[in-house]
Amino acid sequence: MNIVVCLKAVPTNVKDPVPKSDGAGILTEGDCFMNASDDYALEQALLLKKDFGTRVTAVTVGSVRSQDILHVSLAKGADEAIRVDADEFDPNIVSFILSRALRDLSYDLILTGVESSDGMSSQVGISLGAQLGLPYVYAVTKMAFGNGEDRLLVTRELGGGRYQTLEVDKPALLCVQSGIAPLTYTPPVKLIHARRKGVPSRSLSDLGITGEELARRRKTKVIEIKPLEKNSSTQWLSGNPEQLARVIIDKISKAL
Amino acid sequence: MTPSREILFNIDVSEAMALYLLMTIPIGLVAYGLARRVSRWKSGRPENRVDQIGHRIWNLLRVSVFHGRIVRRRNTYGGFMHLAIFSGFVTLLIGTSIVMIEADIAVPVFGVSFFHGNFYLGFKLAMNAAGLLLIAGVVMAFYRRLVLRPATQQSSGDDLLLLVFLLVLAIQGFALQCLRLAITRDPWAAWSFVSYPVALALQDVPVETLTGLHQLNWHAHFVTAFLFLGYVAYSKMIHPFTALANVLFRRLRPPGELDPIADLEQADTVGASRLEHFSWAQLMSVDACMHCGRCLEYCPTFSTGKALRPRDLVLELAGLQADRGGLFSGVLGEEANSGRYRWGRGAERELIGGAVSTEEIWDCTTCAACMEQCPVYIEHVPLIVGMRRNLVMEQNSFPPELAPVFTSLERLGNPYQNVPAERAAWTRKLEQPVAQMSEVAASGKSVEYLFFVGCIGSFVPRNQKVTIALIRVLQAAGISFAILGKEETCNGDPARRMGHEYLARQLAAKTVAKLNFYNVKKVVTACPHCFNAIRNEYPQLGGNYEVVHHSQLIAELIASGRLTLDAASSLAQGKVTYHDPCYLGRYNSVYDEPRNVLGALPATDLTEMPRSRNHSFCCGGGGGRAMMKEQRGIRINQERVREALNTGAQMVAAGCPFCMSMLEDGIVGVDAASKLRVHDLAELVAGSLQTPPPRS
Numbered sequence: 002m003n004i005v006v007c008l009k010a011v012p013t014n015v016k017d018p019v020p021k022s023d024g025a026g027i028l029t030e031g032d033c034f035m036n037a038s039d040d041y042a043l044e045q046a047l048l049l050k051k052d053f054g055t056r057v058t059a060v061t062v063g064s065v066r067s068q069d070i071l072h073v074s075l076a077k078g079a080d081e082a083i084r085v086d087a088d089e090f091d092p093n094i095v096s097f098i099l100s101r102a103l104r105d106l107s108y109d110l111i112l113t114g115v116e117s118s119d120g121m122s123s124q125v126g127i128s129l130g131a132q133l134g135l136p137y138v139y140a141v142t143k144m145a146f147g148n149g150e151d152r153l154l155v156t157r158e159l160g161g162g163r164y165q166t167l168e169v170d171k172p173a174l175l176c177v178q179s180g181i182a183p184l185t186y187t188p189p190v191k192l193i194h195a196r197r198k199g200v201p202s203r204s205l206s207d208l209g210i211t212g213e214e215l216a217r218r219r220k221t222k223v224i225e226i227k228p229l230e231k232n233s234s235t236q237w238l239s240g241n242p243e244q245l246a247r248v249i250i251d252k253i254s255k256a257l
Numbered sequence: 258m259t260p261s262r263e264i265l266f267n268i269d270v271s272e273a274m275a276l277y278l279l280m281t282i283p284i285g286l287v288a289y290g291l292a293r294r295v296s297r298w299k300s301g302r303p304e305n306r307v308d309q310i311g312h313r314i315w316n317l318l319r320v321s322v323f324h325g326r327i328v329r330r331r332n333t334y335g336g337f338m339h340l341a342i343f344s345g346f347v348t349l350l351i352g353t354s355i356v357m358i359e360a361d362i363a364v365p366v367f368g369v370s371f372f373h374g375n376f377y378l379g380f381k382l383a384m385n386a387a388g389l390l391l392i393a394g395v396v397m398a399f400y401r402r403l404v405l406r407p408a409t410q411q412s413s414g415d416d417l418l419l420l421v422f423l424l425v426l427a428i429q430g431f432a433l434q435c436l437r438l439a440i441t442r443d444p445w446a447a448w449s450f451v452s453y454p455v456a457l458a459l460q461d462v463p464v465e466t467l468t469g470l471h472q473l474n475w476h477a478h479f480v481t482a483f484l485f486l487g488y489v490a491y492s493k494m495i496h497p498f499t500a501l502a503n504v505l506f507r508r509l510r511p512p513g514e515l516d517p518i519a520d521l522e523q524a525d526t527v528g529a530s531r532l533e534h535f536s537w538a539q540l541m542s543v544d545a546c547m548h549c550g551r552c553l554e555y556c557p558t559f560s561t562g563k564a565l566r567p568r569d570l571v572l573e574l575a576g577l578q579a580d581r582g583g584l585f586s587g588v589l590g591e592e593a594n595s596g597r598y599r600w601g602r603g604a605e606r607e608l609i610g611g612a613v614s615t616e617e618i619w620d621c622t623t624c625a626a627c628m629e630q631c632p633v634y635i636e637h638v639p640l641i642v643g644m645r646r647n648l649v650m651e652q653n654s655f656p657p658e659l660a661p662v663f664t665s666l667e668r669l670g671n672p673y674q675n676v677p678a679e680r681a682a683w684t685r686k687l688e689q690p691v692a693q694m695s696e697v698a699a700s701g702k703s704v705e706y707l708f709f710v711g712c713i714g715s716f717v718p719r720n721q722k723v724t725i726a727l728i729r730v731l732q733a734a735g736i737s738f739a740i741l742g743k744e745e746t747c748n749g750d751p752a753r754r755m756g757h758e759y760l761a762r763q764l765a766a767k768t769v770a771k772l773n774f775y776n777v778k779k780v781v782t783a784c785p786h787c788f789n790a791i792r793n794e795y796p797q798l799g800g801n802y803e804v805v806h807h808s809q810l811i812a813e814l815i816a817s818g819r820l821t822l823d824a825a826s827s828l829a830q831g832k833v834t835y836h837d838p839c840y841l842g843r844y845n846s847v848y849d850e851p852r853n854v855l856g857a858l859p860a861t862d863l864t865e866m867p868r869s870r871n872h873s874f875c876c877g878g879g880g881g882r883a884m885m886k887e888q889r890g891i892r893i894n895q896e897r898v899r900e901a902l903n904t905g906a907q908m909v910a911a912g913c914p915f916c917m918s919m920l921e922d923g924i925v926g927v928d929a930a931s932k933l934r935v936h937d938l939a940e941l942v943a944g945s946l947q948t949p950p951p952r953s
């Protein structure tokens with residue numbers, strides 16, 4: 002069995018991010034790290050590898066700055082890692098590129114996280130499933146093999162603290178919920194070795210993607226990025242509920 | 258008549274010669290034992306320990322002949338005991354050699370004799386004194402082992418047997434002389450001031466009896482010496498060789514500098530999971546241990562009932578090495594941590610998990626109290642960090658609470674999961690703004706000091722107060738300085754001491770690049786861990802700066818009159834005690850400046866804890882321990898707080914943010930919040946500033 006895990010590198014920037022001049026994404030500085038949610042997808046894939054000997058391939062779409070998350074995935078135990086060299090932010094485009102990259106790979110299961118900590122669109126996984134014509138399940142909290150080789154038993158989170166169990170045909174795409182498997186620390190020596198070895202990258206033209214194709218899909222534009230406005234005048238209120246309610250109503254009406 | 262005596266009196270010369278030849282057997286055994294050890298040492302990694310020869314030789318003399326590290330103010334009993342045994346034994350050994358030279362070389366080969374006249378008389382005097390010293394030392398040793406029984410010392414059969422050997426040898430020597438004096442009526446007998454009275458008493462015994470006894474005793478003395486010598490290589494009596502070798506080849510780098518891993522990127526294995534992964538000098542050092550137990554005296558883990566006892570860790574390594582080297586020195590006693598050798602080969606065992614447990618490895622606070630105490634310069638911390646390196650980087654095995662710390666250091670550049678963008682958030686609380694390096698550089702100006710704030714001083718609210726206090730002090734003194742602000746990241750020390758050399762090096766390299774980019778010349782820091790790393794370890798990465806701890810800078814500012822302190826506005830009132838941070842004191846020998854600062858505070862009265870200066874007792878927070886759970890034994894910080902409480906002080910002055918938080922924790926733990934407070938030196942000085950800093 003083969004699993005492909007889609008990962009994203011997110012920046013922990015010191016400087017505030019700004020939109021690119023053409024609005025096609027954002028400019029960031031500093032190091033990039035594995036998006037936390039995708040880390041869980043990777044851990045889940047590696048758990049399956051441990052139990053069933055599946056082959057795990059890690060894929061990312063990103064500039065050279067993002068390749069280190071692939072080193073991490075190899076150090077943790079992925080068998081192969083591929084980076085598609087493209088600096089894209091729009092989920093439509095990223096999922097399109099991924100769908101092309103996956104054409105050359107064989108897979109029974111595709112795992113992704115539920116969202117990225119920088120873009121927070123929660124779209125790439127679902128959109129990729131749709132483009133590949135695969136069944137997809139969002140916010141998966143548990144997975145097991147169902148009756149027969151080609152079925153999966155998948156539990157996903159619903160609102161209100163409920164869970165739903167589904168039987169899904171393989172191949173399928175699952176967006177795993179954070180916390181599905183415990184995160185492990187990347188063994189440093191293996192990471193050093195992976196960094197030494199490097200990871201292969203493929204260009205968009207390798208995948209047969211043209212600029213026009215991308216331009217056609219570019220439907221959003223980043224205009225502005227603002228930090229969360231923090232008000233330092235936090236006040237602690239005390240009193241019984243009635244008094245508290247009165248104070249709060251008073252404050253709200255003053256603010257309006 | 259010239260004073261002299263017949264050598265080999267009453268003994269058949271050819272028999273004596275035959276017996277002397279027999280002595281080559283134990284001597285051969287010693288040589289074999291040493292050769293086996295040397296070959297084990299050679300299996301270690303290379304390390305240069307043969308530089309600065311002159312300094313090394315002088316140090317060797319200082320330690321051995323002058324007992325520089327053996328007799329110390331806090332180790333007088335053991336020190337003088339050793340001095341007595343050492344000087345007695347060595348003098349007697351030299352004396353015996355002189356007699357041998359006269360009899361076997363000078364007279365037969367060169368036809369010269371010197372064993373007469375004043376030399377002979379002086380010889381008699383010296384040998385009697387030496388014998389007396391030896392016996393006195395051995396008696397002191399017995400008294401300590403059997404009666405005083407300090408907690409840091411456990412006596413094994415080996416320890417006691419050696420003392421018995423020495424005592425018997427000395428007594429036999431005296432007996433020989435008494436008998437000979439009594440038989441020959443030596444006219445210069447009085448010079449042998451110990452033997453003389455006994456010889457007088459023996460004069461009435463028939464000469465035949467005396468001669469018989471003399472012969473018997475001579476042979477017994479020979480047998481004892483024979484056995485003793487044979488035993489040397491397989492007991493702690495090997496220490497004159499191994500310990501001196503270790504003193505000669507000791508590490509001369511600053512104690513606060515851990516050696517980097519040279520080929521980290523290329524290495525297939527990192528740190529130490531096998532003996533061969535240590536350097537040859539480290540392998541040699543563990544053989545130098547003679548179980549004196551001094552390393553335990555101020556060791557926080559030993560004193561609070563944890564698994565780690567530095568002496569036993571060293572002995573376990575030595576035992577493992579002896580087993581591998583075919584020396585039959587075996588493992589330690591049955592119970593773990595018994596601190597004694599057992600005869601017989603030890604079981605096959607791994608280094609980590611076998612000879613040394615992971616608990617021991619993680620217990621260490623890297624406080625260096627053991628290294629400071631060890632008379633033969635054994636360095637425990639690099640041994641322990643070496644094993645941590647392997648555990649962390651290769652085996653991915655460490656206390657689970659460290660995983661988020663490592664991840665946070667990697668991603669966010671601080672151990673506390675704080676966002677880097679918030680690193681300079683504390684500056685909002687400043688009355689007077691502080692310059693950032695980026696602004697200074699952009700405006701083309703320069704500042705004298707970079708204030709390296711550190712993670713704890715940047716993010717933890719209690720320590721932010723210290724940072725702000727120090728800024729006020731620096732501003733009041735008109736120091737030109739700037740901070741890195743959001744650009745600052747962890748200096749790497751916690752990762753390094755926790756064994757994550759790779760991460761530590763990344764962090765350190767980042768900081769060095771920043772500092773070099775801004776062309777920083779002088780660094781001031783309020784954290785001894787930042788201080789030690791930047792001062793002692795950054796040169797490894799091409800970062801050379803003049804680094805001062807804030808206590809040094811403040812002391813200098815007070816001394817030069819740039820800061821004036823006011824009694825009335827003082828926060829520091831009454832009795833204060835000072836806690837020496839390990840990374841400031843023991844690792845960097847900064848003891849006086851913090852005390853000078855406290856001395857300059859008008860209304861305070863400094864009172865010392867029993868364990869202070871280089872004998873300070875760790876707060877329990879070093880070596881990354883502040884970020885690990887303390888699960889075994891009593892809490893180290895509470896132990897220290899009790900010591901501070903006992904001085905009657907109302908305040909502990911600290912010079913380290915980690916010590917501060919450990920001590921404050923400890924105070925809460927022993928429920929003493931109403932009796933004891935902790936303040937950093939900077940806070941005390943800021944609270945006593947005469948004039949508030951001018952507002953710009």
Ligand code: SF4
Pocket residue numbers: 552555556557558559565566567620621622623624625626627628637638875
């Ligand atoms: S460094 Fe400190 S805690 Fe570690 S063994 Fe030595 S004395 Fe004990």
Ligand code: SF4
Pocket residue numbers: 545546547548549550551552553567568571630631632633635
């Ligand atoms: S390590 Fe040093 S201080 Fe400790 S017992 Fe051995 S010789 Fe003594």
